[in-house]
Amino acid sequence: MEAWRLPLSSSIRGKLISAGYTSLPSISSISSSDLARDVNITEEEAFEILRLAKQSSGSSSCNGSRSLINGAKNAWDMLHEEDSLPRITTSCSDLDSILGGGISCRDVTEIGGVPGIGKTQIGIQLSVNVQIPRECGGIGGKAIYIDTEGSFMVERALQIAEACVEDMEEYTGYMHKHFQANQVQMKPKDILENIFYFRVCSYTEQIALVNHLDKFISENKDVKVVIVDSITFHFRQDFDDLVQRTRVLSEMALKFMKLAKKFSLAVVLLNQVTTKYTEGSFQLALALGDSWSHSCTNRVILYWNGDERYAYIDKSPSLPSASASYTVTSRGLRNSSSSSKRVKMM
Amino acid sequence: MSNKLIGEMGLHTKISNIFAARNIITAKDALSMTEFELMELLDVGMKEIRSAIAFISEATSPPCQSARSLLEKKVENEHLLGHLPTHLKGLDETLCGGIPFGVLTELVGPPGIGKSQFCMKLALSASFPVAYGGLDGRVIYIDVESKFSSRRVIEMGLESFPEVFHLKGMAQEMAGRILVLRPTSLANFTESIQELKNSILQNQVKLLVIDSMTALLSGENKPGAQRQPQLGWHISFLKSLAEFSRIPIVVTNQVRSQNRDETSQYSFQAKLKDGFQEHTKTYDSHLVAALGINWAHAVTIRLVLEAKSGKTSPSQRIIKVAKSPMSPPLAFPFHITSAGISLLSDNGTELKGPGINTIHARGHSDMINFHGDCS
Numbered sequence: 001m002e003a004w005r006l007p008l009s010s011s012i013r014g015k016l017i018s019a020g021y022t023s024l025p026s027i028s029s030i031s032s033s034d035l036a037r038d039v040n041i042t043e044e045e046a047f048e049i050l051r052l053a054k055q056s057s058g059s060s061s062c063n064g065s066r067s068l069i070n071g072a073k074n075a076w077d078m079l080h081e082e083d084s085l086p087r088i089t090t091s092c093s094d095l096d097s098i099l100g101g102g103i104s105c106r107d108v109t110e111i112g113g114v115p116g117i118g119k120t121q122i123g124i125q126l127s128v129n130v131q132i133p134r135e136c137g138g139i140g141g142k143a144i145y146i147d148t149e150g151s152f153m154v155e156r157a158l159q160i161a162e163a164c165v166e167d168m169e170e171y172t173g174y175m176h177k178h179f180q181a182n183q184v185q186m187k188p189k190d191i192l193e194n195i196f197y198f199r200v201c202s203y204t205e206q207i208a209l210v211n212h213l214d215k216f217i218s219e220n221k222d223v224k225v226v227i228v229d230s231i232t233f234h235f236r237q238d239f240d241d242l243v244q245r246t247r248v249l250s251e252m253a254l255k256f257m258k259l260a261k262k263f264s265l266a267v268v269l270l271n272q273v274t275t276k277y278t279e280g281s282f283q284l285a286l287a288l289g290d291s292w293s294h295s296c297t298n299r300v301i302l303y304w305n306g307d308e309r310y311a312y313i314d315k316s317p318s319l320p321s322a323s324a325s326y327t328v329t330s331r332g333l334r335n336s337s338s339s340s341k342r343v344k345m346m
Numbered sequence: 347m348s349n350k351l352i353g354e355m356g357l358h359t360k361i362s363n364i365f366a367a368r369n370i371i372t373a374k375d376a377l378s379m380t381e382f383e384l385m386e387l388l389d390v391g392m393k394e395i396r397s398a399i400a401f402i403s404e405a406t407s408p409p410c411q412s413a414r415s416l417l418e419k420k421v422e423n424e425h426l427l428g429h430l431p432t433h434l435k436g437l438d439e440t441l442c443g444g445i446p447f448g449v450l451t452e453l454v455g456p457p458g459i460g461k462s463q464f465c466m467k468l469a470l471s472a473s474f475p476v477a478y479g480g481l482d483g484r485v486i487y488i489d490v491e492s493k494f495s496s497r498r499v500i501e502m503g504l505e506s507f508p509e510v511f512h513l514k515g516m517a518q519e520m521a522g523r524i525l526v527l528r529p530t531s532l533a534n535f536t537e538s539i540q541e542l543k544n545s546i547l548q549n550q551v552k553l554l555v556i557d558s559m560t561a562l563l564s565g566e567n568k569p570g571a572q573r574q575p576q577l578g579w580h581i582s583f584l585k586s587l588a589e590f591s592r593i594p595i596v597v598t599n600q601v602r603s604q605n606r607d608e609t610s611q612y613s614f615q616a617k618l619k620d621g622f623q624e625h626t627k628t629y630d631s632h633l634v635a636a637l638g639i640n641w642a643h644a645v646t647i648r649l650v651l652e653a654k655s656g657k658t659s660p661s662q663r664i665i666k667v668a669k670s671p672m673s674p675p676l677a678f679p680f681h682i683t684s685a686g687i688s689l690l691s692d693n694g695t696e697l698k699g700p701g702i703n704t705i706h707a708r709g710h711s712d713m714i715n716f717h718g719d720c721s
Contacts, residue, residue, distance in 0.1 A: 009385060009389045009391050116668060149643075153671040153672045155672055156671055156672045157417075190414075192413040193413070196411075197416055199411075201408070201589075203378075204373055204378070205406060208404075208406035211403030211407075212400070212404050214400075215400070216410070236578065248379075272643045273639060283613050285612065301612055305615075
């Protein structure tokens with residue numbers, strides 16, 4: 001590893017290299033005061049360089065029995081971790097089954113579709129469902145709802161929350177009769193209390209908020225889902241320099257990924273669609289371009305098929321591509337009632 | 347908040363001076379760059395950049411509200427965050443009270459279906475005193491296609507609200523509150539709405555109608571690719587205008603026939619086709635909204651007005667709630683009387699499938715039926 005790879009400011013890096021410290025081993029064997037004198041920088045700066053150098057060469061000095069590389073996990077441990085991962089139900093069992101049980105925590109999931117297909121509905125449904133307590137098979141978390149378009153309707157959230165509470169009461173009533181379990185006391189208003197709503201009015205605010213989320217979630221530990229409705233809006237309207245847009249977006253995607261892993265929460269990004277010219281015809285595709293499509297772990301596309309709304313797993317490292325139908329009712333997302341062979345595996 | 351000055355956030359002076367020296371003045375400037383780019387540009391270590399960005403982000407990010415406080419606020423300020431009733435009972439119930447404040451509502455439909463009639467009626471009811479279900483405010487009516495008719499507005503008023511309109515001087519006062527603007531070009535329109543932004547609150551403007559958005563943009567005679575950035579600007583401007591002045595904005599959109607090579611499918615759907623229901627597409631009568639998908643994402647409520655030929659009657663006008671975050675897709679039959687649009691039934695029929703978004707024009711379907719009867 002060479003010295004220029006260290007994340008240092010360009011002037012310090014220049015000084016370091018011109019003083020002859022081009023490789024990491026040449027730095028690691030020297031004390032901070034010597035380095036400061038040789039390179040003509042302050043002692044703190046030298047100390048920082050040494051710390052960084054140690055960090056990046058840390059991989060080789062670690063003892064090999066536990067893990068070869070710092071921070072790495074072996075696949076067997078990961079399997080156990082994945083199995084125990086909580087999932088958030090969508091209230092539509094067909095959709096849950098193609099998603100492997102629901103929207104998985106620790107992942108970034110992108111959901112896209114044409115206007116009016118139900119993206120916001122899924123967003124609101126998830127922000128309610130994440131609060132279903134553990135006794136009822138939920139994960140009892142809280143939700144962050146980042147609204148960039150102003151389409152979050154609190155009346156609708158209340159409707160869905162009321163339906164959700166009714167369902168839970170039915171469920172616990174049954175449990176109460178048969179297993180002497182405790183009745184769960186949850187009110188629709190409490191559910192709304194635990195949805196943290198942010199209204200974002202420009203892409204600057206969106207970036208700022210994503211940066212700030214780390215701190216916010218550290219203070220509100222129970223947040224288990226972050227919904228961005230939609231990731232696209234401001235970036236689509238106000239950004240002129242597309243190359244810069246790609247860079248800023250991919251940095252944002254990385255931050256979402258980091259949040260998902262650090263707090264083991266689900267990040268759901270809602271995306272709009274655009275038309276794309278491929279092979280001589282126009283086709284629908286999710287917005288923000290090809291580089292963006294790499295940045296989410298799972299990608300679900302919602303579309304019309306005949307008379308029904310369908311969801312299709314377009315991309316996922318662990319799930320087979322499949323599609324399932326769903327409907328949006330006044331009680332929220334539900335199974336589509338009409339079709340008999342609802343889930344189709346590919 | 348994106349134009350917040352970095353110098354005034356209380357960031358450490360040393361760092362904030364470095365930002366200022368590189369001409370990074372606002373939060374927008376700083377956050378439009380990645381951390382690495384900033385590190386290169388400012389010649390500061392990663393650690394300092396990270397902490398500075400975290401600081402700026404915290405100062406810039408919007409405040410957090412719980413959905414519950416949102417609801418309580420909404421209930422408290424119903425007059426600020428309420429709805430403009432359309433006086434169509436079924437539709438008002440579906441939309442939780444009418445056209446909501448603070449968002450864009452769109453009317454799409456073929457020519458002559460009643461879009462402008464709907465707009466005029468709305469303009470009239472917004473100008474009414476609160477006691478009669480109005481908003482007691484001014485209305486700005488941007489009439490691009492020269493379809494606004496004062497005579498018709500007065501007629502509608504007399505027919506539908508006789509008790510108010512027969513009061514002396516009322517008609518004059520109500521009609522006097524509707525300000526009609528006829529922009530000649532897009533640039534002209536852009537100028538007016540920017541001017542409007544500053545005066546909308548002082549002047550008690552309670553409704554903005556744009557009839558139609560399509561005519562404005564197509565009047566510019568530019569190919570589609572160049573239209574996009576302009577449309578993008580107008581989308582975000584209108585949205586923010588609606589939101590910050592808390593007024594309903596109603597925009598009409600025309601229809602055009604869909605080109606053959608435009609499919610409304612994803613690439614993966616072609617593969618899925620076998621074993622699935624095929625799309626039965628009748629290309630000849632296929633109409634779509636004239637402004638594309640980018641626009642469609644921006645509107646919060648889309649009402650489609652169309653004419654369909656039923657089995658019993660030759661032709662039936664229908665108003666459909668095609669996109670709405672608070673209701674299922676419902677369709678209501680309507681007709682136009684001297685009092686304006688009125689619903690034939692207040693119980694909507696729920697729609698399923700692509701029927702929600704398709705737009706039928708009277709002519710086509712009539713003709714097809716006619717041929718069918720002959721053979």
